[in-house]
Each structure stands twice: as structure tokens, then as C-alpha cells.
Amino acid sequence: MEERKTVQFKKDEFTIREKIKEVLGKGKVSRVKIVYTPVGEKIIISTHKPGLVIGRKGEKIQEITNILKTKFKLENPSIDVDEIKNPEFDAQINADEIALSLERFGPLKFKVIAYRTLQRIMEAGALGAEIRLNGKLPSSRAKSWRFAQGYLKKTGDPAKVVDRAQAKAATKPGIVGVKVAILAPDAKIYDKIEINDELMKKIRTNVEELEKNKINKKVTKNKISKKKGDKNEIQ
Secondary structure (H helix, E strand, O other): OHHHHHHHHHHHHHHHHHHHHHHHOOOOOOEEEEEEOOOOEEEEEEEOOHHHHHOHHHHHHHHHHHHHHHOOOOOOOEEEEEEOOOHHHOHHHHHHHHHHHHHHHOHHHHHHHHHHHHHHHHHOOOOEEEEEEEEOOOOOOOEEEEEEEEOOOOOOHHHHHOEEEEEEEEOOOOEEEEEEEEEOOOOOOOOOOOOOHHHHHHHHHHHHHHHHHHHHHHHHHHHHHHHHHHHHHHO
């Protein structure tokens, strides 16, 4: 019974998130977080367009609050808006913008849309980015296209710092899947090696020591061979 309740609880949370995104519209919301407090449920909406999310005189917030109370039976929901200051590093916002551009301009311009988005992300200072498009682009058969630049971890613990998201674009030929992965400049990468003056000095000293050791070995070998030669002459 507990497992069923947990599954149903997670389904309800997912439905709430999807409904909020549907009400506000595609491309305006990055994440919706639900926090449970003793006073009531706290809904945190992360967006780069707080004005559009709040609405005129808070009408959008009031609309979402009424939906949460009537449809989802939440007693005392409170909505907070968290502004995203660097939307270029948010994977969900970029994925939604690519999907909206594909719906607006058509799938024939998918390369221009993908390359422009990738260029904007990298110019903002991202360490790496990857865009994947799956669908009928531009042929009648479904294909997969990949656009990538920079450094991007895909396996292990460092891959957890990569922000990943996906979206869907409803075009005339069919549905196009959009996947975006971004590695922000402030992401902590523990296996990253920075090449600076100190590292170059260490490399040079190590190379010099190796060369000295090689020369010393050659000298000792020559001395040993000379000693052997002298012993043979005496005998």
C-alpha cells in the first residue's frame, strides 16, 4: 500500500508541474519545484521571464492558485517566482526556445536554429554544449542530428553537473524531439587540469631530472664496462 501511495504521490506532483507549464506556456518555465511545509504547499517556479509568469496585477499567479485549490485539492498553496539570471546556461529554456523556433519557422531551418543557439550558449561562457534533434529533418524519414562544441562529460560523477533537458516541437511533418545538454562555467569538475605557469615549471623540472638520470646511467654503464675491460687485460 505504501508503494502505491508513493507512486500516486509522484504522479500527482508530475501532473501539477505539467499543468503549471501548460497554463504559463512553453518557453517561459524552466523548473517547477514543490516544497511541503507545515503551513501548506510551496510552489517555486524558476523562469527567466518573471513578468510574464506573474502577469498583470498577479493574474497568472491567482489563476494557478485557483487551479491548485480546485483541481488538485491543495488547501493553502503559495507560489514563489525564482528568476534565472543566466538563461543561456539553462538547458530547459534553450530546448523550449529551439522547439518554438522549429514550430514557427518550420523544420527546414533546423540547422540555422541549432547553430545559432549553440553559438549563443558558447559566447555566454559555457564550457560545453550539445544539441540533439530527432525527427523528420528534413527528409520523410526520421533522422538524428547532433550539434556540439566544447567540453562535455557524459559518464561518471562529473556528468552529474551537466544540465540536461528535452522538449517536443509539433511541426507539419511530425513531432521533433529536442535534447540539450549544457556545462556551465561555474560547474565544479574535479578531474579538470588547468595548464598554468606552475604546471609548466613542474613539467620542465621533471623533464630535466629525467634527462640527468639518463646521462648518469650512461656514465655508470661506461665505468662498469671499462672496469671489466681492465680486469680482462690483467688476466
